[in-house]
Amino acid sequence: MKAEARIGLILLLTPLLLWLSLLIVIPHIDMFLVSLRERVGVGEYRISPANYLTFLTEPLYLRTFARTAIMAMLATLITLLIAFPVSYYIAKMARGRTRSALFLLCLVPFWVSELVRTFGWMILLRETGLISTLLQWAGLADQPVEMLYNDAAIMVGLVYTSMLFMVVPLVTTLESLPDEVIEAGYDLGGTNVSVMREIVIPHATPGIVSGCIVVFMLSLGNYLTPTMLGGKDSLWFTELIYSQFIVRFNWELGAAFGFLLLLLSSLIVWGMLRLTGHTLERTMG
Amino acid sequence: MIPTIPQPRLLTAAYTAYVVTFFVFLALPLVVVAVFAFNDSQFPSLPWEGFTWGWFFGEERPVIGVFHERPILRAIGTSAFVAVCVSILSVGVGLSNAFLFNRYRFPGQGILYVFMLLPLVIPGIVLGISILVFSSRIANGAWDIAEWDIEALRPGLTLVILGQFSFIATISTLVIAARLQKFDRSLEEAALNLGASRLTAVRTVTLPYLAPAMIGAFVVAFLMSFENFNTTLMLVGSDAPLTIAMFDRLKEGSTPLLNAVSLLLMLGSSLLALVMIAFQRRG
Structure with missing residues (x-):
């Protein structure tokens, strides 16, 4: 029996270890090693921090990195602010069938490819698009308005794309808060604001944290939305990675960029978990 | 705010209006995309030129419909092929992982569980480039040592499948493990008492119980693979999937x-x- 259990353990452990080592751990170590390489001749390399120095000394790279980080944080915050009242409505105000219908309605857009969603916003926002035409028709604008190709358009796209990943964890945690607890808050003389601040939000914190982590990560790593909705000046860090890898074929610098993006996202995720005292297992699993 | 506690009318009305606006915001881009599929014009924008089925069934230039556009049809086929491969791999590995974390206790299990979750917090584009870098290194190594060209390790469908699998496996593991957690193990013990071997018990009792979760994981994996963009973009070769x-x-x-x-x-x-x-x- 003991031997059988051991064989079973080894058999089940093999796929997991193969997957994690060959597709996750070793490739990332390798990417880090490549990022530490500097080309000195044809096929000749030496170890040096040159790629990271390039990143630090080139204002365009540094600025794009900071811009991407800040805009991803802003997108996360906006998504949270928009999603919280809606999630609360679904979890606590709606009842029975309405609740499941509304929840399902939230999920539907995300069964569709991100490309299609972005395409939808392009049709809405472009110069010949729906909103521009509507504004002219209403007399609010006397010529076509271009709303595409700027940072605001990127923000709309990012918030829209990540909405689901905020709504689902929020609804799940809010549903687990018994109605009686909220009623008790009011009975004890609480106002809308104080009940929200002292009962609902503390209870929803795990959902807020996991939603924010996922949304931040998705926004930071997004390529499609900034490329399609952003303009010439609104570079996103992932676009730099892509251009180093595919267009310029400078894999060393591209790998350094990739590692920096990974570092930034890990730092923020770790910081958020640390700040709220949660662990990755509880938040994601 | 809760329905059992009365609130000012204006406040509830404003709240409902907000929620309605939100759902309009959600639906708008998709509705617009759908409606303009029937516009009899070269551009998916206003003005409305009249209704047509041409973009689905049109056979002649300039209006060639989806069903006669070879490259698009081929791309749909490629995507479906990739998605089926990714789903089979993910459900298989997910099932094995679920049993591993549910049935066994071994040193390092906690750490391994955290590692298993990591692909969810790695940006897709980074997953893509790390796999690209690593596979090229192996392919170059094999060529330098033995002049052996491993086509599968160059950008192409094999790498796309592996790249998507690398994070979709986590999701299928979580879906299947969640159901296995709820399984009543005494059912399996009953099968053992009735003379079944351990494998037979798992095959005839546990696996049928897990079937809905496995189908669910398969569908989720299929959709995620079909829609995936970031990881695929870095690993794609000459056969482009639909996205x-x-x-x-x-x-x-x-x-x-x-x-x-x-x-x-x-x-x-x-x-x-x-x-x-x-x-x-x-x-």
């Missing part, structure tokens, strides 16, 4: 053909989602 093919066209300027493809995608994925919900209900 990449559409992206390339969108960069050149769009015709309502793309709207028609999108509408078909929406219908397809809603259908799959409904199938999954139906299975989940029965389970």
Whole structure:
């Protein structure tokens, strides 16, 4: 029996270890090693921090990195602010069938490819698009308005794309808060604001944290939305990675960029978990 | 705020209005994409030139419909092939992982569990480039040592499948493990008492119980793979899956053909989602 259990353990452990080592751990170590390489001749390399120095000394790279980080944080915050009242409505105000219908309605857009969603916003926002035409028709604008190709358009796209990943964890945690607890808050003389601040939000914190982590990560790593909705000046860090890898074929610098993006996202995720005292297992699993 | 505690009328009305606005915001881009698939014009924008089925069934230039556009059809086929491979791999590995974390206790299990979750917090584009870098190193190594050209390790469908699998496996593991957690182990013990071997007990009792979760994981994996963009973009070779093919066209300027493809995608994925919900209900 003991031997059988051991064989079973080894058999089940093999796929997991193969997957994690060959597709996750070793490739990332390798990417880090490549990022530490500097080309000195044809096929000749030496170890040096040159790629990271390039990143630090080139204002365009540094600025794009900071811009991407800040805009991803802003997108996360906006998504949270928009999603919280809606999630609360679904979890606590709606009842029975309405609740499941509304929840399902939230999920539907995300069964569709991100490309299609972005395409939808392009049709809405472009110069010949729906909103521009509507504004002219209403007399609010006397010529076509271009709303595409700027940072605001990127923000709309990012918030829209990540909405689901905020709504689902929020609804799940809010549903687990018994109605009686909220009623008790009011009975004890609480106002809308104080009940929200002292009962609902503390209870929803795990959902807020996991939603924010996922949304931040998705926004930071997004390529499609900034490329399609952003303009010439609104570079996103992932676009730099892509251009180093595919267009310029400078894999060393591209790998350094990739590692920096990974570092930034890990730092923020770790910081958020640390700040709220949660662990990755509880938040994601 | 809770329905059992009365609130000022104006406040509830404003709240409801906000929620309605939110759902309009959610639906708007998709509705627009769907509606312009039927616009009889070269551009998916106003003015409205009249209703047409041309972008689905049109056979002649300039209006070639989806069903006669070879490259798009081929891309759909490629995507479906990749998605099926990724789903089979993910459900297989997910099932094995679920049993491993549910049935066994071994040193290092906690750490391994955290590692298993990591692919969810790695940006997709980074996953893509790390796999690209590593596989090229192996391929170059094999060529330098033995002049052996491993086609599968160059950008192409094999790498796309591996790249998507690398994070979708986590999701299928979580889905299957969640159901295995709820399984009543005394059912399995009953089978053992009745003379079944351990494998027979798992095959005839546990696996049928897990079936809804496995189907659910399969559908989720299929959809995620079909939609995936970031990881695929870095690993794609000459056979482009649908999202990449559409992206390339969108960069050149769009015709309502793309709207028609999108509408078909929406219908397809809603259908799959409904199938999954139906299975989940029965389970």
